[in-house]
Amino acid sequence: MLRTALESIYIFSVIYLVLIYYKLCKNVIFLRRKSKTTIGYKNKKLERAVRAHSNFCETVPFILLISFILYFNNLLFFCVPMLIILIFGRTIHARAISNLNEKLEERRIGMKLTFYSLYLGLAGLIFYISQLIYFSLQASINTTILPQ
Template sequence: MLLITAIIASILTIIFVKLSFAVIGLRRKNKVGLGSGGHDDLERAIRAQGNFAEYVPFGLILIACLELNGAPWWFVVLPGITLIIGRLIHVKGIHEPPPNFSNRVLGMKFTFGTLITLVVLNLGWSLYGLVA
């Protein structure tokens, strides 16, 4: 069972839905059906949602692989928490007008660090499983 992955995925999905509602609200407010219509607030919301959608699936797949392959619970929980934190920091940085590049960079450092860690954990755990 993927109990830990289910919790992490649920939290991330709540964040994604909130980001999606922000885009929808700004599209209605600015009367823009496609693209950003030159509205900076809408452009930031679109990119926050898009960036989230681009990176989170890889993290969730790797987290699920660890859990399915029987890795210790903390191998699954800790990267999940750091992925959530990284994504929240990035969203905060991208939404602050003018965009707060330090938070965006920090959020991406958390995200990339988590993804790279998940790759290493998955490779290491898989090789350990093959040898043991």
């Protein structure tokens, strides 16, 4: 039951991140059409929209890759909180950077949450690697102690 709940939360988190990406992308397209700009920036609002989209594209794929590795190795207790923290961080950051009257503290909080998500993912990878080492050592000890 708990595993099903965690897997559902994980899947919905990934879907939500895709929707955030889509919204940021649509915002850039809308502002480019509105200002008739194909490349570059003609105004601050477009520049901020592009940076919000770019920052999302620069951080989320790598963290998602780590979460997939953890998910497919049954470490849901790392990847689910990691994605929830990432969602809050990216949402706060995108909202803060897109606003012309930027609240720097919100942007900072968004980046901190993003990095906390990354740290949690790295902790999960270290845990996974330590499990691999432990079980391979245990298997080699069992095969050397018990003759066949």
